[in-house]
Amino acid sequence: MTFEELRELDRQYVIQSYGRGPIAIHHGQGAVLYGLDGREYIDFASGIGVLSVGTADPKWVEAVTEQAGRLGHISNLYYSEPYVKLAKALCTRSGMAAAFFGNSGAEANEGLIKLARKWSWEKYGEGRGTIITLNRSFHGRTITTLAATGQDVFHKYFFPFTEGFRRADPDLDSVKQAAGHDVCAVLVELVQGEGGVLPLDPDFVHGLVQLCQDRDWLFLVDEVQTGIGRTGSLFCFQQYGVQPDAVSFAKGIAGGLPMGGILVNERCRKVFGPGDHASTFGGNPVSAAAACAVLDILDEEAIGRVKEKGRYLREAIEAMDLPCLGGTRGMGLMIGVEVKDGASNKELCARLNQAGLLSLTAGAGLRFLPPLTISKEEMDKGLAILKNTLF
């Protein structure tokens, strides 16, 4: 199929809900991808932070094909070996107590929201179901996670949205103003991803955890984007030195297969009993086997290198001193680059994609989320494209 044929079929038969760039990727290896026409692309996007171990990692391919050839699905009516292995690996490495698996980030966050509300209902009864979220946050595309998302652009058309969310700025006074007897939890991204790669101030986060303790609110962390090594630790909360009551994850967990989930601490492990929460595909054996392979590949050493790689990219980008780009920010391999006044981040991103560097936008800036296993050679190739395109 040629690219033109493909695009025509998409136009005819696909709901046009995505503003796609004129690129179709056919295959790849690591952080190097090839288009239908054989053209090379360097992957600084990871399919939006999903390809944590790059494309077609041999260990990942082996785990997926082995599991697919043995048992592709069984449902949660029965026990499943990949499910429990993955749950153990995640709990052991995060200090959390127990896991639940679904299929996406939004579904994982729905789990956090249901968890907080049921926990509070059992302890305090009705009328304490409000969750405080932050301005510029992003929590997903379902009606409820849109309601939780702290950006007005998402709050249109789909009324009525789910009740029970209140927004605050990332400072303690603002959160205290949003407080009330109806609140049961706060939900935050430690580095706001879609909002523009905005790390929360550690002092604010520590103050927030204290406030949660004082008011008996659950501290919920959305690590759908920051989790699974992206920021230089398995979960970002580990670098902030805080322990959430419950955390969601998704994007990078299964290295490209659909999976999301939540981890809860000891006090929340019994909130959901049989019948309270479920997901038909959740913890699917192939996705779970893929996720176990991802965690094997992303051992402490591999995750340790994420910070160095992030520093290397950020220093190189800043040293280029490109006219349309400003400073960089972020953690590990979650990198935001400021776009200077007058330039459009969407336009710059499209130019980079066209030039062979798959890139993303976030807020008003550019965002780079390369595979965590990216090599120095691949990073250098990407940096060269950046320099030659945005000079």
Ligand SMILES: *Cc1c(COP(=O)(O)O)cnc(C)c1O
């Ligand atoms: C991507 C993202 C989501 C939504 O995940 P989906 O898998 O698209 O549902 C939720 N929260 C954060 C922080 C994200 O980055």
